[in-house]
Amino acid sequence: MNKAYGAGDLIIRENTPGDSAYIIIRGSVEVSKVIDGQRVVLDTLGPGSIFGEMSLIDGRPRSATVTAVEATTLSLVDSKRFQVILNAIPREVRPLFSSLSERLRNTNKLVSVLNQRSRLIYSACSLLSLMQAEAGEKNGNVVSIKLEDVVYEGCRVLAVDRERLGEVYRALAQTSLANLDKSNGDERLTVDDPAMLKAFVGFLAEKMSYIPGFPPPSKKFSTLSPKAQQVLFHLRNVAAQLPEDKAGYCHYDFDKYVKQATSTLKMGVKDVIITLQNLAGSGHVRLEKFSEEVQNKAVVFRSRDISRAQLILLQVEEFEQIYEAL
Secondary structure, rough: OEEEEEEOOEEEEOOOOOOOOEEEOOEEEEEEEEOOOEEEEEEOOOOOOHHHHHHHHHHHOOOOEEEEEEOOEEEEEEEHHHHHHOOOOOOOOOOOOOOOHHHHHHHHHHHHHHOOHHHHHHHHHHHHHHHHHHOEEEEEOOOHHHEEHHHHHHHHHHHHHHHHHHHHHHHHHOOOEEEEEEEOOOOEEOOOOOHHHHHHHHHEEEOOOOOOOOOOOOOOOOOHHHHHHHHHHHHHHHOOOOOOOOOOOOEEHHHHHHHHHHHOOOOEEEEHHHHHHHHHHHOOOOEEEEEOOEEEEEEOOOOHHHHHHHHHHHHHHHHHHHHOOO
């Protein structure tokens, strides 16, 4: 079914229920959001473009307002017709649509604080990590996606203009996390190590951990201070000779370790204890009130977990440099 709209007519309104999507047959529409009390235009769509599909996928309210720019004809896609379209898609692919919708809506929560560049970097990298995982072309461990596709989605859900978003992605392509491939005509963002990009997003999330309404991050990176590095090094090189239990864990007497660490590392008792608590909160070690192996409080750890924590320390240094470059 086709519907006609005149210039300035409201088609869908942000935060209202939606049970249909639209395909533009003729004319054009403007996509906008209200941010901090001001209307911000995200994009202008022309013939062949589709909008409103996210509400059909997840049944949640509209994420933006759409207004006709000129005399416009739209093809209405109701839930029944949309289901027919979905049924033509392989069954194993369908869950990706709801997953992508959910993650994009979560990313969309950031629009009210994108006035700061640090928020923009986090949101842009988070979106890239999401899209390359869901829709990127894989060649071994390398994943690539059209730059234009990422920028389009960024404009649509992050409420920033193309130029600002493009600057971030082009700067990211100058780092070790990604590069820009122009060999086949289309500009494609290529990610050689998706796991590293995902880790960088986690690193940025900790920097953004004070965003109201967001769950606190795991503190995987920020707790690994220089003091934590010293404590980990001492734990690995002094205590790693201890016998392992059946699960592969070493149990180190807590009081004995604190005493040795304060003596060897020239740190205060309070600093050592707080650092151990932070490391336990990050999941790198475990603190037990009583361990049968040592008959006392204990620092419980696996050598490979300590090695992994030290690798994260090296990542932090690299990630800080990438963040400054962006």
